[in-house]
Amino acid sequence: MMKELFEFLFSMMIFPGFLFLVALGMLFHWIDRKLIARFEGRIGPPWYQPLADTIKLFAKEDILPIGTNEAFALLLPLTSFATVLTAGFYIFSAFITSNTSFEGDFIMIVFLLSLPSLLFFLGGWTTSGIYSILGGHRSLLKYFSYEVLFLVTLSGASIASGSWSLAGIRSVQENGSPFVLSQMVGFMLAMAGLIGKLKRSPYDIPKAKSEMIVGPLTEYSGKKLAMWNLTDYVQTVAGIALLVQCYFSGLWITYSPVGIFTSILLMLGLQVSLAIISTIFTRLRIDQLIDLNWKIFIPLSLLQNILIIIL
Amino acid sequence: MSRLTIPIGPQHPLLKEPLSFNITLEGENVIDSVLRLGYVHRGIEKLAESRSYIQNITLFERVCGICSHIHTTTYCQAVEGLLGLEVPRRGVYIRMLLCELERIHSHLLWLGVLAKNIGLNTVFMYAWRDREIVLDLMEEISGGRVSHAINTIGGVRKDLSQEQIQKLNNGLTDLFDRVKDLLRIVENDRSFKARTRGIGFLSEEEVQRFCVVGPVARASGGRVDLRKDTPYAHYDELSFNVVTMNEGDVWARAMVRIHETSEAIRLCEQMVEKLPSGEIAATMKRKVPAGEFISRSEAPRGEVIYFVKSDGSQSPARVKVRTPTLTALITLPKQLRGLQMADVSAVVAGVDLCIACADR
Amino acid sequence: MKKILNKIHSFFPLLPNIFSAFFSKPETENYPFEKTHIPERYRGRVSIREENCVGCSLCVLDCPASALEIEKESKTQYRLLHYRDRCTYCGQCEQSCRFDAIYMDNDYIKPADNKQDFFAVLVDRKGS
Secondary structure (H helix, E strand, O other), X not given: OHHHHHHHHHHHHHOOOHHHHHHHHHHHHHHHHHHHHHHHOOXXXXXXXXXXXXXXXXXXXXXXXXXXXXXXXXXXXXXXXXXXHHHXXXXXXXXXXXXXXXXXXXXXXXHHHHHXXXXXXXXXXXXXXXXXXXXXXXXXXXXXXXXXXXXHHHHHHHHHHOOOOHHXXXXXXXXXXXXXXXXXXXXXXXXXXXXXXXXXXXXXXXXOHHHHOOHHHOOOOHXXXXXXXXXXXXXXXXXXXXXXXXXXXXXXXXXXXHHHHHHHHHHHHHHHHXXXXXXXXXXXXXXXXXXXXXXXXXXXXXXXXXXXHHO | OOEEEEEXXXXXXXXXXXXXXXXXXXXXXXXXXXXXXXXXXXXXXXXHHHOOHHHHHHHHHOOOOOOHHHHHXXXXXXXXXXXOOOOOHHHHHHHHHHHHHHHHHHHHHHHHHHHHHHOOHHHHHHHHHHHHHHHHHHHHHHOOOOOOOOEEOOEEOOOOOHHHHHHHHHHHHHHHHHHHHHHHHHHHOHHHHHHHOOOOOOOHHHHHXXXXXXXXXXXXXXXXXXHXXXXXXXXXXXXXXXXXXXXXXXXXXXXXXXXXXXXXXXXHHHHHHOOOOOOOEOOOOXXXXXXXXXXXXXXXXEEXXXXXXXXXXXXXXXXXXXXXXXXXXXXXXXXXXXXXXXXXXXXXXXXXXXXXXXXX | OHHHHHHHHHHOOOHHHHHHHHHOOOXXXXXXXXXXXXXXXXXXXXXXXXXXXXXXXXXXXXXXXXXXXXXXXXXXXEEEEEEOOOOOOOOHHHHHOOOOOEEEOOOOOOOOOOHHHHEEEEEEXXXX
């Protein structure tokens, strides 16, 4: 009884629960910032920067404009943080063992990972500043387009494996070949969808400093802003890990220690490519974003899925 | 769709200096905008009437930070015209050298600001890294990175030594390659062109109707360059091209400015080669006779006009300054009509505003 | 082949630049922890060669910020004061002096926390 309680607490709080996800998220965020700085010819922050930022934010005053619903303004960042933590828990424990994976958890993970975008927009709506409303407006349009892309491309992986669970997707690849080889186009479109979900350049219109200050989160400060930032960090790691599991399982990713090592390397590789893509493109305008999505990306991914079904 | 009014107010991350715009949006399109100036008005023209001619040189240097040298050059030219003083050739060449170096500095700064507003942080960092070379060169010659204080009535204060000429040559060669690289990026990058082409359009007859000067006019096809039209300060002895483009949008302005930067580097190299020997300044009589003089020059943003009127006393009776940013500001509401909200930042950055110049 | 390379190049013209910037030293000067280069002509502190000064007060007349003041009792007894917090470091005093007395050093003026540090007596020839 005590042993089970201890194991439960350990997995919830330490690994792969709260502490592990937050620490990994901060590490990947630091790698991203350092890489982008070096690409631009700057030095970049030291390794403890994300941790120091979070601690500083917890110590700041937390004020909101008159007329905002205080309870809602606290509930939204808390909920989005909770959803990504839950999704991250299932994704990372699927790296170690297949026991925690159940039939249908894949869809649940993708759904949980898409909630923060909706809550981001609602967060802007509640604080009702002029910059937040306009920023939120655009975020909703974007949320709609890129979440759809992410779901459609990832469901290619699950269609090809014939199961709705992460363990099932992995085992089909382990017996056959990794999906990245047979669904290269799908993989690249899933990366594009991930960039859109994470609100990174070139899709970072809601956060565009030069136009809308910080977008929907303009009025947040203190603990709430810290939670929005932490959501961002954990969402990045969870998204990257999900992509690695869905596309690269089998040949290089197994349940053994060597497999875990290669999976970490692959995650780092994906983070490096995300940083490179952020530095070489300008921020696209909202209508260019949406055009690109609905005219090129989604038709290609639907075509990919049809080919999978036929072959 | 309801109409929304957004203040791009006096403080905004998009602007370098305070300027107030109220943009009326319908959905995502801009319908109208209202401009307000005057946030940085310091009364410089009135201050000039209570200071002596020599003290005014330092005063006029502080009209603008980026084009400080050209303001003092034009003012000194006006007072030298009143006095009937002729500046020795070496002094004029050193003045022109610093003018062109300042033009390079201003255009590189502007390219960085445009790239940052569009979202391409990398080009911002690269352009400002290359700008450091120019700033170091100017600091070697004059003692200050942005405020040079090298002009005096009658010539310049400091001479160029052999060591500095060597550093100049090395720096200019390095800079030419870097500017060529930046040109390759701006010309070819698809996402850059997607954000800057086709917006902020000004046609050639609109340019003439609004009396626009500078690179904004040259990007719409007008060949307005004071260094060729009415050469001041020995520009007729040097050879260079006036760059014009016909498209008239923000991308054309970027191309014009980058080509102008390479032309300016070539001009600097010619000046260093042809530097005449001799004195650098003529002695100035302290008493300025009564009269009026108008002097004009080509600043990085266009044509600067100084009108100095003297009545024989210690201080000028009236100094009137016309700066080029005002002409470009007047066309902004017309350029912004019909654009989307995300294009506002690109257009406002593309016009290269210097509100401190416009307000004085 | 060249056409394909050109097409890729037009999509990603920044790629070679970011890789070369990654593998070279960053351009940032780590200023407080590294010394930076100050050129010879840098306009720093206003100093004086006392033996050359004759008290003609041309520098006082020409200073645009009224940072120099002279207290004159007679032709050979005077005090020249310099207010560093009014000074704009423009170098006009150095230019106006015909006796090569006042000049600008290239010492960097550090910030201070009391007003006395910003006031200097350059020449003191007042009688007792």
